[in-house]
Amino acid sequence: MSWTKKNLGEVEDAAKGFGVEGGFTARFATGDLEAKDTGLAHETLPPGERSPFAHRHDSAEEVYVVLSGSGRASLDGSIVELERLDALRVAPTVVRAFEAGDDGLEILVFGPRHQGDGELIHEDVFAG
Numbered sequence: 001m002s003w004t005k006k007n008l009g010e011v012e013d014a015a016k017g018f019g020v021e022g023g024f025t026a027r028f029a030t031g032d033l034e035a036k037d038t039g040l041a042h043e044t045l046p047p048g049e050r051s052p053f054a055h056r057h058d059s060a061e062e063v064y065v066v067l068s069g070s071g072r073a074s075l076d077g078s079i080v081e082l083e084r085l086d087a088l089r090v091a092p093t094v095v096r097a098f099e100a101g102d103d104g105l106e107i108l109v110f111g112p113r114h115q116g117d118g119e120l121i122h123e124d125v126f127a128g
Helices: none
Strands: 025-028 038-045 054-057 062-075 078-083 087-090 096-112 118-121
Touching: 038 062
Parallel strands: none
Antiparallel strands: 025 038, 038 096, 054 096, 054 118, 062 078, 062 087, 062 096
């Protein structure tokens, strides 16, 4: 078929598979959409919470769009404020993590798909 439709709320929450507790959700829809070259994720953070880890890529540039709420992004240690409908492009090697504001943070993430391209970073990138 030349197209695929999927409700993002029906995509499996991968955060649970990583053992992440709390209200953080990460729904990676690439497989559900049968996409070959495009990565797509829907992520939510509860009010005042941070991403459970930071990450970066070798090759994949990503675009983050704030659907609702507000918060901050840490980008190689620089803090960027985010609000509804902000679009944020992040180059591959930039270490990134997110923190929700008082009303939570809901983001849509998309970019080229490169299998095995991501690296998780388990340090507090907001400290400093």
